[in-house]
Amino acid sequence: MSTDAGKRAAAEAALQYVEKGAILGVGTGSTVNAFIALLAKEPGRVRAAVSSSEASTRLLEDAGIEVMDLNNAGPLDLYVDGADESNRHLSLIKGGGGALTREKIVAGASRTFVCIADDTKLVGTLGAFPLPVEVIPMARSFVAREIVKRIGGQPELREGFTSDNGNVILDVRNLEIAEPVKVERTLNDIPGVVTNGLFAIRGADVLLLGGADGVQTLKA
Numbered sequence: 001m002s003t004d005a006g007k008r009a010a011a012e013a014a015l016q017y018v019e020k021g022a023i024l025g026v027g028t029g030s031t032v033n034a035f036i037a038l039l040a041k042e043p044g045r046v047r048a049a050v051s052s053s054e055a056s057t058r059l060l061e062d063a064g065i066e067v068m069d070l071n072n073a074g075p076l077d078l079y080v081d082g083a084d085e086s087n088r089h090l091s092l093i094k095g096g097g098g099a100l101t102r103e104k105i106v107a108g109a110s111r112t113f114v115c116i117a118d119d120t121k122l123v124g125t126l127g128a129f130p131l132p133v134e135v136i137p138m139a140r141s142f143v144a145r146e147i148v149k150r151i152g153g154q155p156e157l158r159e160g161f162t163s164d165n166g167n168v169i170l171d172v173r174n175l176e177i178a179e180p181v182k183v184e185r186t187l188n189d190i191p192g193v194v195t196n197g198l199f200a201i202r203g204a205d206v207l208l209l210g211g212a213d214g215v216q217t218l219k220a
């Protein structure tokens with residue numbers, strides 16, 4: 001099975017968590033795009049969505065789904081999003097698409113986070129995928145030096161990329177993240193860091209992994 005087919009299978013499995021008429025938190029990325037395409041085929045299935053990126057907002061609106069400001073939506077029952085890596089504790093690396101800050105906000109505002117991915121995203125130890133860190137532009141070089149001092153790795157500026165919040169991303173290569181909660185907190189303590197792509201303090205509650213054997217469900 002291709003990774004694309006795995007993503008589609010996981011997206012389809014996520015539909016069972018969507019209550020009719022819900023206001024749904026929606027993530028960003030190709031797996032989520034497959035999920036939005038499925039929602040588009042079921043008009044009225046959700047009342048509205050809170051989006052984690054301008055890209056997802058466009059797709060949701062094209063699908064005829066109203067996009068609400070989180071400030072007007074209140075707490076959300078469900079957030080559906082992809083991941084770049086997950087371990088078996090459902091701690092994630094996210095932000096390959098650069099939407100990590102809004103994704104972390106919407107995940108934090110949601111009672112249940114269902115993560116959808118193809119099964120190649122499941123790893124023993126997080127860190128083979130470069131860890132994204134969103135940074136206020138003036139702090140870029142300072143934050144890069146502090147990252148090396150505090151956790152090691154090799155921060156690299158994501159060239160030609162500005163986040164939806166007007167910030168830059170440092171991708172940190174060559175990490176082996178044995179203690180994701182500790183690393184998430186350590187990075188967030190650096191002045192100038194907006195947030196980082198570790199979702200460990202608030203990881204996923206359910207991980208749906210699409211692969212050749214169907215969809216595997218892991219729970220935190």
Ligand code: 5RP
Pocket residue numbers: 027028029030031032081082083084093094095096097098099100103
């Ligand atoms: C975007 C993300 C995505 O969820 C992550 O990059 C996975 O993307 P895809 O579904 O395309 O593999 O965190 O910021």
